Amino acid sequence: MKQAHAQTIIQEFEQYSPKHLAVEGDKIGLQVGSLQKKISKVMITLDVLEPVVDEAVEEGVDLIIAHHPLLFRPIKKLDVDTAYGRTVEKLIKHDITVYAAHTNLDVAEGGVNDLMADALELQDTEVLVPTHEDKLFKLIVFVPVSHADKVREALGDAGAGKIGDYSHCAFTSQGRGAFRPESGADPYIGEQGKLERPEEEKIETVFYESDKQKVLKAMFKAHPYEETAYDIFESAAGGRKQGLGRIGKLNSETTLDEFAEKVKEAFQVEGLRVVGDGSRTVKKVAVLGGDGNKYTMTALHKGADVYVTGDLYFHVAHDAWMEGLMMIDPGHHVEKIMKQAVADRLREFLSKNQYDTAVMVSKVQTDPFRFK
Structure with a gap:
């Protein structure tokens, strides 16, 4: 049985989502465990929560590749009587390695923001917030x-x-x-x-x-x-600009309320928050996965009719509303769109190189919000 080495898998993944694309200070890369081992099964997930780790243990996973880092804030202690402490304990006990690709996967060509723009069928897309230049x-x-x-x-x-x-x-x-x-x-x-x-x-x-x-x-x-x-x-x-978010045009004009329904369908969410008059016309759309509050005015100044992003703050929404920028918040969790795309890419690589290493997508629901 020819199993891929962890380093081989990560090296291939970093061709797609190189570390240098990450925003300065972002907690990316190896988080828990070792890359010096062979891998029988990889799991792709958005978040590394305790139920996700339980799923990994049950499925015999050796390597987790996540978008949201498990170790994001400084750790003062690891109390195994807490959910966080138990999560890390289980990973170590079961020899499960965790690797995170956060803002580098947001910026990467074919990464989170391109996937979101494609899901909304945006045309002639450009980078919303340039952070790098690919010479x-x-x-x-x-x-x-x-x-x-x-x-x-x-x-x-x-x-x-x-x-x-x-x-x-x-x-x-x-x-x-x-x-x-x-x-x-x-x-x-x-x-x-x-x-x-x-x-x-x-x-x-x-x-x-x-x-x-x-x-x-x-x-x-x-x-x-x-x-x-x-x-x-x-x-x-x-060269070409690389960065956070994308901005592009719809094939045809629509109304804000009609476009909001399209967003719900594209990202498979039960509900979303909308800022603006539902009858207004939408043609140019900006999208940014995750928390995009601080780039709201960037979307406005680049001519977006509507800005699709997560975790909108009340006062940010007020400011955009007064300036005439429509906004749609489908939630932070829509970044889950990366799971299947990353899995498909790794499967293609492993198959091409005749590795028996399996790739699975986590089925655990990690969105903390639900609609009543």
């Missing part, structure tokens, strides 16, 4: 004509050449290279001591900094030469 680089590599197509395809498959809605973008020019293999060389073309002038193609493409390792690894694997000649420059075209 754009230009890659130039020289390849023998016989392997040019192979290298070009490998680069594109690894993420190079993304321009707008196009992938595998590249420019190619032909010429003659020159090199002389010296003593100790094992050349793909030519002989030691003799100058070679092979027909080569110069491939130029671009890649984002977040894809650098994958792109270079793919290039070296596909390139036939013992020593690969290449250059990398930061592009003057600039």
Whole structure:
């Protein structure tokens, strides 16, 4: 039975949700246990509460990947007579590792905020609150004509050449290279001591900094030469903004009350709080998972008609109402949308690499609120 190592699983996950995207001071990464072990079963959850840990014990889970950190505030003591203390005790006793991806999963492409925007069918989305820039680089590599197509395809498959809605973008020019293999060389073309002038193609493409390792690894694997000649420059075209929240447009205008029903259906909630006249028109929508109170004015200034976020404060809602910004609060718990998406991504990786490690989604309800 080929079980994936915990480090292998987390390394793959961090390709999707890298730590550097997290807001400064956020409590992410390893929280409890060890990553130095093989994993038979992974569980994806929004929260790590005692019933979730009980579920993990019952299901034989070795690794929990959560969105909300278990260890978020400073701990002064671990009293095992409290629910919190018992939760940590059970994790340690049953050798269950807990790993958290919080704001980095919010910011990540395909993460919580993209999933929420997709659920609401927003179009032409942009980042609401920029926090990082994924720099754009230009890659130039020289390849023998016989392997040019192979290298070009490998680069594109690894993420190079993304321009707008196009992938595998590249420019190619032909010429003659020159090199002389010296003593100790094992050349793909030519002989030691003799100058070679092979027909080569110069491939130029671009890649984002977040894809650098994958792109270079793919290039070296596909390139036939013992020593690969290449250059990398930061592009003057600039990178792409990354950050919290998304803002985009609906396919067609609707009313606030009609859109509120869409939000209920998209996030599978029994009820929600709405600020604004239900008959007003909605076209441009801002969304931010979790507690988005401090970004309310950002949504207003970026032209949103309505702002969808959780945990709205009374006075924040008052201020938005007076400024004419409509708001919908479906609750903090709608971030649960990440559970199935993360599970699907990990299953794909494990299957592709022929690991027998299983992935499950927690079924425990962790939303503390209910509607009467």
